[in-house]
Amino acid sequence: MSPVISRAMSSSDRERAVLNATPTELFINGQWRPGSSGKVFDVEDPSTGKVLRAVADATAEDGMTALDAAVAAQAKWAQYPPRERSDILRRAYELMMQRQDDLALLMTLEMGKPVAESRSEIAYAAEFFRWFAEEAVRIDGGFAIAPHGSGRVLVMRQPVGPSLLITPWNFPAAMGTRKIGPAVAAGCTMVLKPASLTPLSMLAIADILRECGLPDGVLNVVPSSSAGRLMEPLIRDGRARKLSFTGSTEVGRLLLEQCAEQIMRTSMELGGNAPFLVFADADLDAAVQGAMIAKMRNIGEACTAANRFYVHADVVEEFSRQLADQMGSLRIGRGSEEGVQVGPLIEAQARDKVQRLVEDAVARGAQVLVGGEPVDGPGYFYRPTVLVDVPPDAELTSTEIFGPVAPITAFTDEQQVLTAVNDTPFGLVSYVYTRDLNRALRVCERLEAGMVGLNQGLVSNPAAPFGGIKHSGLGREGGGLGIEEFLETKYVALAT
Numbered sequence: 001m002s003p004v005i006s007r008a009m010s011s012s013d014r015e016r017a018v019l020n021a022t023p024t025e026l027f028i029n030g031q032w033r034p035g036s037s038g039k040v041f042d043v044e045d046p047s048t049g050k051v052l053r054a055v056a057d058a059t060a061e062d063g064m065t066a067l068d069a070a071v072a073a074q075a076k077w078a079q080y081p082p083r084e085r086s087d088i089l090r091r092a093y094e095l096m097m098q099r100q101d102d103l104a105l106l107m108t109l110e111m112g113k114p115v116a117e118s119r120s121e122i123a124y125a126a127e128f129f130r131w132f133a134e135e136a137v138r139i140d141g142g143f144a145i146a147p148h149g150s151g152r153v154l155v156m157r158q159p160v161g162p163s164l165l166i167t168p169w170n171f172p173a174a175m176g177t178r179k180i181g182p183a184v185a186a187g188c189t190m191v192l193k194p195a196s197l198t199p200l201s202m203l204a205i206a207d208i209l210r211e212c213g214l215p216d217g218v219l220n221v222v223p224s225s226s227a228g229r230l231m232e233p234l235i236r237d238g239r240a241r242k243l244s245f246t247g248s249t250e251v252g253r254l255l256l257e258q259c260a261e262q263i264m265r266t267s268m269e270l271g272g273n274a275p276f277l278v279f280a281d282a283d284l285d286a287a288v289q290g291a292m293i294a295k296m297r298n299i300g301e302a303c304t305a306a307n308r309f310y311v312h313a314d315v316v317e318e319f320s321r322q323l324a325d326q327m328g329s330l331r332i333g334r335g336s337e338e339g340v341q342v343g344p345l346i347e348a349q350a351r352d353k354v355q356r357l358v359e360d361a362v363a364r365g366a367q368v369l370v371g372g373e374p375v376d377g378p379g380y381f382y383r384p385t386v387l388v389d390v391p392p393d394a395e396l397t398s399t400e401i402f403g404p405v406a407p408i409t410a411f412t413d414e415q416q417v418l419t420a421v422n423d424t425p426f427g428l429v430s431y432v433y434t435r436d437l438n439r440a441l442r443v444c445e446r447l448e449a450g451m452v453g454l455n456q457g458l459v460s461n462p463a464a465p466f467g468g469i470k471h472s473g474l475g476r477e478g479g480g481l482g483i484e485e486f487l488e489t490k491y492v493a494l495a496t
Helices: 012-022 062-080 084-100 100-111 115-136 174-186 200-211 227-236 248-262 284-300 316-328 348-363 414-424 437-446 482-486
Strands: 026-028 031-033 041-046 051-056 142-145 151-159 163-166 190-193 220-221 242-246 266-268 274-278 305-311 368-372 385-388 406-409 429-433 451-454 487-495
Touching: 012 100, 026 062, 031 062, 051 174, 051 200, 051 406, 062 190, 062 220, 084 100, 084 174, 084 200, 100 115, 100 227, 100 266, 100 406, 115 151, 115 174, 142 200, 151 200, 163 174, 163 227, 174 200, 174 242, 190 227, 200 220, 200 266, 200 406, 227 385, 242 248, 242 414, 248 266, 248 406, 248 487, 274 284, 274 406, 284 305, 305 316, 305 414, 316 385, 316 406, 348 406, 406 414, 406 482, 414 437, 429 437, 437 451, 482 487
Parallel strands: 163 190, 163 242, 190 220, 242 266, 274 305, 274 429, 305 406, 385 406, 429 451
Antiparallel strands: 026 031, 026 220, 041 051, 142 151, 151 487, 368 385
């Protein structure tokens, strides 16, 4: 992406300028190039259904060329001084922040979220580069005298090697930088496949890294309309030694099966079914605000989105009323328009799934307080929805909604509600609101989740280890543990 585009332009001219400044070809071995087949696929604006740009469609052959480049660059890249790797990431952080408005508009156009949220994501995405710039120079090892005294134990930390990265459509910048940052810091080369629905943000960031001096072949970006056709040969090839994937549990399970053949290192951030618990002693105003964040961030299209609301019977009526009032007052529209708070869902299939889940819950006895229907007109909009009296057999209690729907169930007993919230194969994140410290600690310990938001509706933080348990994934991204996923440990026995 070119230097900052003038904000003095009309909105439509600025949109065109941002789109025209974004690469649409494959990025292999430091060069932009068309796909070997010459084919392209369209990227749509989900608020209108119109095509934004056509992007080169990578084939399996293109993927192998990208892997060749990553393998060829690995040995030299692993020997780069940590400070030089750190400096590249730091420059990329600064350039992303300088171009925050342009990158945010680009993301809004291809994904749909309000531009204010896109700006926040760009800052969040850039922060992974800054965080791992600092981690790059802190990779350590160990040295110790052997217990018997006649030898020494030397521990080395070395890059795992060429890595395959697969990113989702819902956070098209941050999910890429959260993987690229630690890989660069550790000294690993990469082949990255962005989601076909939102590849433009990742292509723009690849261009920034090129501009910041990332050596040829270290990062290769290959958008494709068929993830399986592109990635399976790369996984089975054997030269890549690491796979990092963010996406659905169903696809993650398939990738794990493929990786098993080569005993490949994997980290997986998969699906969720996050419960949001509000106890009777909670600060209700804070709980409602936290619910708005946990539910409506990214239009509800987030693996961390609150999926099931369990509210104590003493406060459920007031909580539901306040939440419905706030959800119903949100302004719906095209994300690039001033003041819009709710954009479209990513595609028609996503909107139709949300509608089906709401209709199923209502058919089983749930009541609609607000919303409950799609928005007429172009684009894939769905009204923010609050449901109450949701029965436990409603499909949305066991299915990731990925939309602006808050289903509420009342509870009275702590033990029973914890049994209910843990009765799921997923375990990514949970949210708890209570002012009782003993209860807070007790509940946090018992929740089967990799992350807990205690009296807050946002857990994402570049300095914290992000990840889940059970069917929600393996490994952690971000924080001090994030770089561990891209490092191998080597033990050297020294004779003395």
